[in-house]
Amino acid sequence: MAVSTWQVLVFGVLPYVSFALFVLGLIWRYRYDKFGWTTRSSELHERRLLRLGSPLFHFGLIFVILGHVVGLVIPKSWTGAFGITAEMYHIGATVMGTIAGVAALTGLGILIYRRRTTGAVFRATTRNDKLMYVVLAGVILAGMYATIRHQVFGGSHGYDYRETVGPWFRSLWMLDPDLTLIQDVPVAFTIHIVIASILFGLWPFTRLVHAFSAPVTYTMRPYVVYRSRDEHRGSRVQRRGWEGP
Amino acid sequence: MKVMAQMSMVMNLDKCIGCHTCSVTCKQAWTNRSGMEYVWFNNVETRPGLGYPRTYQDQDRWKGGWKLTKRGKLTLRAGGRWRKLATIFSNPLMPNIHDYYEPWTYEYDMLLSAPQGKHTPVAKPKSLLTGDDMAIKWSANWDDDLGGSTETMQDDPVLKHMSEHVATELEKTFMFYLPRICEHCLNPACVASCPSGAMYKRAEDGIVLVDQDKCRGWRMCVTGCPYKKVYFNHKTGKAEKCTLCYPRIEVGLPTVCSETCVGRLRYLGLVLYDADRVGEVAATPDETDLYAAQRSMLLDPHDPEVIAAARRDGIPEDWIQAAQRSPIWRLISDFEVALPLHPEYRTLPMVWYIPPLSPVVDVVASSGNDAEDGRTLFSAISQLRIPLQYLAELFTAGDTRPVEKVLRRLAAMRSAMREVNLGRDLPEDVAGAVGMTGDQIREMYRLLAIAKYEERYVIPTAHTEIAAELDEMACSLDYEGGPGMGGGGPFGTASGAPTPVAVENFHALASRQTADHPSTPGRVNLLNWDGNGTPEGLFPPGHHPEAHDGGTPGSSAPGSETGPDKPPAGD
Numbered sequence: 001m002a003v004s005t006w007q008v009l010v011f012g013v014l015p016y017v018s019f020a021l022f023v024l025g026l027i028w029r030y031r032y033d034k035f036g037w038t039t040r041s042s043e044l045h046e047r048r049l050l051r052l053g054s055p056l057f058h059f060g061l062i063f064v065i066l067g068h069v070v071g072l073v074i075p076k077s078w079t080g081a082f083g084i085t086a087e088m089y090h091i092g093a094t095v096m097g098t099i100a101g102v103a104a105l106t107g108l109g110i111l112i113y114r115r116r117t118t119g120a121v122f123r124a125t126t127r128n129d130k131l132m133y134v135v136l137a138g139v140i141l142a143g144m145y146a147t148i149r150h151q152v153f154g155g156s157h158g159y160d161y162r163e164t165v166g167p168w169f170r171s172l173w174m175l176d177p178d179l180t181l182i183q184d185v186p187v188a189f190t191i192h193i194v195i196a197s198i199l200f201g202l203w204p205f206t207r208l209v210h211a212f213s214a215p216v217t218y219t220m221r222p223y224v225v226y227r228s229r230d231e232h233r234g235s236r237v238q239r240r241g242w243e244g245p
Numbered sequence: 246m247k248v249m250a251q252m253s254m255v256m257n258l259d260k261c262i263g264c265h266t267c268s269v270t271c272k273q274a275w276t277n278r279s280g281m282e283y284v285w286f287n288n289v290e291t292r293p294g295l296g297y298p299r300t301y302q303d304q305d306r307w308k309g310g311w312k313l314t315k316r317g318k319l320t321l322r323a324g325g326r327w328r329k330l331a332t333i334f335s336n337p338l339m340p341n342i343h344d345y346y347e348p349w350t351y352e353y354d355m356l357l358s359a360p361q362g363k364h365t366p367v368a369k370p371k372s373l374l375t376g377d378d379m380a381i382k383w384s385a386n387w388d389d390d391l392g393g394s395t396e397t398m399q400d401d402p403v404l405k406h407m408s409e410h411v412a413t414e415l416e417k418t419f420m421f422y423l424p425r426i427c428e429h430c431l432n433p434a435c436v437a438s439c440p441s442g443a444m445y446k447r448a449e450d451g452i453v454l455v456d457q458d459k460c461r462g463w464r465m466c467v468t469g470c471p472y473k474k475v476y477f478n479h480k481t482g483k484a485e486k487c488t489l490c491y492p493r494i495e496v497g498l499p500t501v502c503s504e505t506c507v508g509r510l511r512y513l514g515l516v517l518y519d520a521d522r523v524g525e526v527a528a529t530p531d532e533t534d535l536y537a538a539q540r541s542m543l544l545d546p547h548d549p550e551v552i553a554a555a556r557r558d559g560i561p562e563d564w565i566q567a568a569q570r571s572p573i574w575r576l577i578s579d580f581e582v583a584l585p586l587h588p589e590y591r592t593l594p595m596v597w598y599i600p601p602l603s604p605v606v607d608v609v610a611s612s613g614n615d616a617e618d619g620r621t622l623f624s625a626i627s628q629l630r631i632p633l634q635y636l637a638e639l640f641t642a643g644d645t646r647p648v649e650k651v652l653r654r655l656a657a658m659r660s661a662m663r664e665v666n667l668g669r670d671l672p673e674d675v676a677g678a679v680g681m682t683g684d685q686i687r688e689m690y691r692l693l694a695i696a697k698y699e700e701r702y703v704i705p706t707a708h709t710e711i712a713a714e715l716d717e718m719a720c721s722l723d724y725e726g727g728p729g730m731g732g733g734g735p736f737g738t739a740s741g742a743p744t745p746v747a748v749e750n751f752h753a754l755a756s757r758q759t760a761d762h763p764s765t766p767g768r769v770n771l772l773n774w775d776g777n778g779t780p781e782g783l784f785p786p787g788h789h790p791e792a793h794d795g796g797t798p799g800s801s802a803p804g805s806e807t808g809p810d811k812p813p814a815g816d
Contacts, residue, residue, distance in 0.1 A: 034458035040482030041462050043335065044342050045374065054334040119375030120342070124479065213461040215333075215440030219326045223437035224523075227445040229707070 003179045010194055011168065012177045018201035025204025026212065039210035045120040049110055057107025063100035064143075067093060072169045076162045090158055094151045101144050108137060132206040138195045146188035159186060165193075247520040248544060248555040250564055251431065251451035251595050252494060252513070252704070253573045254503070255583045256424055257693060258601040259655070260510035263422035265289050265386065267502035267511075271426075274501045275488070280480025282348035282373045285385050286487035287502045289424045293401045293635065294388040298344040301473040302587065303402035308338050309471030310434045310590030311527060319528040319591065321437060323468050329440055338468040339477075346383040348373040374479075391420055403638045419632045421601045423639075426502060427474040427487035428586065428594030429453050431518060431542075432527040435486075438469025444484070449707070450515075451595065452489045460484050471590040495707035509696045514571030514703040515564060516595070517544040517555060527591045533644035535588035542593075546574060567705035572692060573597070580681075580689045582651045584640035599693070600636045600648055602655040605629055619660035619675045626652045654679045658693070661686050 030037065043050055071093060079089055112133060115121050151158035168182040185193075203209065271287040288297045296302060304310060308323040323329075323338050351368035359366035372379040388394050398404065429446075433453050436444040443459035444466055446452070455466075455475070462482040466475040475486045490500035494513075498504070503511040522542045529538040544551045546568035555565050568574065576583040576599065583597040602622075609625045610616040626633065626649060633652070637645040657679040665671050671683040681689075692700060 035481070035483075037458075038460070038462035038482040040479075041464055041477070042479070043339055043464060044477050044479050047335075047337075047339070047341050051335045051337060058334040119372075119377060120479075123375060210461060213441065215330065215442075215461070215463065217442065218330065218440040221442055223321075224433060225436055225439075225442055225445040226448045228448045229450075 003183050007179055007183050010190065011179050011182050014194065014197045015172055015177075018197040021201040022203055025201075026209070029204045029209060037209055037213060039207045040124065042115075042118075042121045042124055045124070046114060046118045049114040049118075053107045053110030053114060055107070056103050057111055060100045060103030060105075060107055063096065064104055064140075067097050067100065071162060072166050075166065075170070086157065086160070089162075090151070090160075094147065094158065097147055098152065101140065101147060105140055105144060108140060112137070128206055132202060132208060135195060135199050135202060136208075139192065139199050142188065142192040142195055146186070146192050149188050150186055159189070161185075161189065165189060246544075246551075246554050248517050248551065248558045248560060249451065249520040250449065250515050250517055250555075250560055250568065252429070252489060253451075253516050253595040253597070254426070254489075254500075255512040255573055255576045255597045255599065257508075257510040257512070257599040258421055258423065259599065259603050260508040261289070261422040261424060261601075262508055263289055263291065263390065264507050266505050266507050267424055268385075270501050270505040271487075274490075276485075278480075279373075280478040281476070281485065283342060283345045283385075284476040284478075284485070286474070286476075287424065287426045288385050289422050290386065291389050291391055291394075292421055292423050292639070293398055293404050293419075294391070294394060295397055295400055296402075297346075297385045298340045298473050299383070300344075300400060300402050301340075301471075303405075304471055304590070307340070307468070307471070307473070309469060309473065310592050311432070312591070313528060313530070317528065317530060319524065321434060321469060322471075323438070323465075329438065329465050333440065333463055333465075336464050336468055339464050340467065340473065342374065342479075343383075346385060346387070347379060349379055349381060403635060406638055406643075407634055419604045419635070421604060423586075423598075424502070425472065425474070425586070426500075426596060427453060427489070428472055428592065428596045429487075429489055431520075431539075431593035431595060432523050432591065434469040434471060434590070434592050435466035435475045436469075438465040439463070439484075440465055444475075447491075450491075450494065452491050452494070453486070454488060454491070455484050455486055457481075457483055457485075471587065471592065472594070494704055497704050497706040499702040499704060503702065509701065512572040512576060512692075512701050514573040515568040515705065516571060516573050516577070517546050517551060517560070517565075517568050518542050519544055523593065527593055532589040532642040535591065536585060536641050536644070536647055539585060539588060539593050540577060543574070543578060545578070546571070561705075564705045567703050570703045572701060572703060575688075575692060580654065580685065580692075582654055582689070582693075584647060584651065586639060587642075588640075589642035598640060599655070600640060600651055602652050602659070604632045605652065605656070606659075617660055617663045619657055619672075619678070622656035622660065623653055623678070626656060650679070654681065654689075657681065658686050658690055662690050662694070 076086075080086075115125055115133075164181050164185055168178060171178040171181070267287050268285055268289055272285060275286055276282075276284045285297065290296050301307060301309075304322060310322055311319050312322045314320050321329075324332075349370045349372050352371050353368050355366050356368055370379055370381050371377065388397055391398070429452055431451070433444070433446060436446055436453060439460075440463045441459055441461045443456045443461070445454060445456065447454060460483040462477070462484070464477055464484070466484050466486075467473070467477055469475075475484050477483075478485050490498075490502075493500060493504075499511075499513050503513055519542050526535075526538045526542045529535050544555075546552070546555075546565060552565055555568075556562075573583070577597060582599050584600060585594050585597050587594070605622065605625050606616045608629060609621055614621050616622065630645075633645050633648055634643075636648045637643050641647045657675050661671050661675045661683070664675075671686065673683050676683050676686045691697075
């Protein structure tokens with residue numbers, strides 16, 4: 001079966017467009033909007049629901065992302081070389097993925113409920129935030145649906161995305177997308193991939209950028225930071241006086 | 246020894262009348278913005294009271310500042326680096342808006358726009374967070390002057406910490422005001438708590454600041470600060486705090502709160518300290534020794550060894566002189582009357598306080614005794630255990646001896662100077678009883694009671710003689726229109742590096758003062774434009790025929806149809 005035009009657009013063009021937006025957008029945002037680079041925490045307004053929803057959502061999502069990295073980046077033959085059979089992988093990935101996905105989805109549900117019902121938090125929600133929530137929830141819901149439909153209730157082995165989606169994903173990075181691999185992918189996965197691509201394109205322009213400021217260097221620096229006022233004065237590059245204009 | 250300079254403040258609590266002028270002027274200058282409605286970089290609390298935010302001193306609950314581990318190692322009370330990262334998605338130790346107060350405005354427009362009716366229209370309070378009607382239940386100084394304190398005072402963390410059952414007794418006898426700003430600590434817990442490394446202590450003058458471009462809004466600084474003087478701007482999602490008005494300090498002006506203080510009770514100046522000893526002093530095993538330990542790390546600016554070390558460490562000459570004239574050094578170390586606020590938090594705070602003698606004076610005076618008499622005051626100080634212990638909980642981690650010593654010195658000054666005012670000699674025995682000389686009493690009186698502006702504020706300007714600055718100074722002459730007249734960059738006007746603001750301001754002001762016409766000719770800097778005239782290029786060209794036709798006056802009469810929009814027919 002030949003690859004249709006819409007499949008070329010969805011699997012061959014959209015990923016590159018959104019990735020370009022993602023990278024260039026992040027660079028642009030970092031250069032021109034360091035001040036806006038935050039997620040505008042609303043913990044000041046409401047603490048109880050956040051305490052429950054936020055860790056649930058974030059930790060769930062971290063495991064979901066790790067699962068995606070393993071599933072998409074590591075070829076089947078590599079895990080096989082470690083003696084992990086397809087069954088073991090399928091059960092492990094489905095169980096852990098479902099738990100992490102449910103945690104993230106529950107957390108997101110609590111957070112969205114909180115955002116809608118707490119007056120001050122709702123007032124602090126921009127249209128940009130709302131769009132982002134729709135897309136983010138869409139990605140997770142579509143992913144959850146695909147997992148439940150094809151992995152949990154899809155027979156003993158489920159749908160083996162590691163034969164199709166994984167190699168296709170890696171072929172994208174080789175700048176030689178092999179669309180024949182993915183043309184027969186179930187609709188649920190297609191929807192998940194499309195919304196995910198949109199999410200990556202939107203990412204730099206939403207509050208999601210805070211994911212890229214995870215403060216890992218905190219564990220390595222000395223506690224108290226000293227800084228000279230002269231280092232950061234004005235926009236000029238500091239030169240010595242005798243070096244000429 | 247590594248010598249560093251610290252810009253510090255001392256407040257003389259005896260003179261504070263609780264007028265909140267400092268809070269209001271500070272708010273107008275710095276936090277009069279949305280997102281910061283609930284924030285007071287400077288606030289004045291009535292003590293005993295709950296403080297702002299409520300019960301911020303209860304570190305069992307809020308876990309601000311540092312503590313010692315069982316092995317005597319200094320660690321953040323709220324937990325170290327890994328714990329911070331683990332709780333980054335939801336910080337359980339951060340105060341809620343209701344621990345501060347929900348900011349509000351009034352529906353003033355209703356007073357004018359309400360339709361005619363039977364009743365006088367009222368301006369209802371509206372929440373600034375939700376926009377809804379709200380009942381006002383608390384504010385930044387709700388228990389001002391002990392208002393309603395029979396309901397709330399028992400929750401004062403300082404009172405709770407005191408062993409005696411004093412609350413009701415205390416209310417009868419004792420009240421004072423405590424103005425608070427950021428402490429600009431030598432061992433700041435907020436800086437240590439910041440995961441992004443956005444908070445820093447300025448190496449030159451020790452002012453603690455937040456880099457707004459680096460702050461990512463993780464909110465750990467709010468928890469880290471035991472004084473709760475870092476605030477979260479809920480609009481921008483970034484931390485903000487008292488800056489010690491650094492733009493004013495850099496040019497030698499006192500902070501807004503100091504400048505506008507009605508009681509003239511604030512002192513600003515430098516102290517030199519040994520930065521190598523910060524960790525060791527902050528880890529002093531016994532809490533009550535922290536006051537003495539912190540004093541021991543401040544360096545005598547008159548000591549030749551210290552001066553030599555300061556020069557070696559790059560502290561400019563005028564800053565060393567400023568440190569020698571510093572009222573802070575004199576109050577802390579010469580007269581020994583200033584004490585740190587809550588040294589037991591181990592942050593080594595650098596806004597110190599002279600504890601108030603007035604509660605004691607009030608008690609003595611109301612009992613019908615002579616409140617100016619040294620001996621009466623001395624015995625009253627040692628007998629009035631309650632105020633003494635309360636002050637000790639605030640300033641010396643519970644040790645009453647340093648507080649008693651300060652109050653005795655203040656009492657000695659009071660009674661000795663009365664003798665002088667009555668035309669008698671200054672009684673050396675009264676001075677001697679508190680370990681001072683008559684001359685010292687006079688000097689202290691001059692600094693505390695006369696309190697001349699230039700003696701209260703000894704602020705060296707930011708030093709311009711360092712190399713990086715010289716660069717800007719040297720090149721500034723070469724800017725277009727500058728005295729050097731080097732003019733523009735390689736690609737003509739406006740190319741190259743931007744003109745330093747100082748140069749731009751200089752020319753704008755000069756031309757405004759010397760020009761016949763108002764406003765700057767040629768280029769328009771909106772920041773400098775005074776609103777007069779119509780500088781070239783600021784407004785789009787009007788329908789002035791001459792402006793377009795240039796050299797051919799008369800060819801177009803007013804009202805003719807030959808404007809630039811409408812080319813003449815046949816062209």
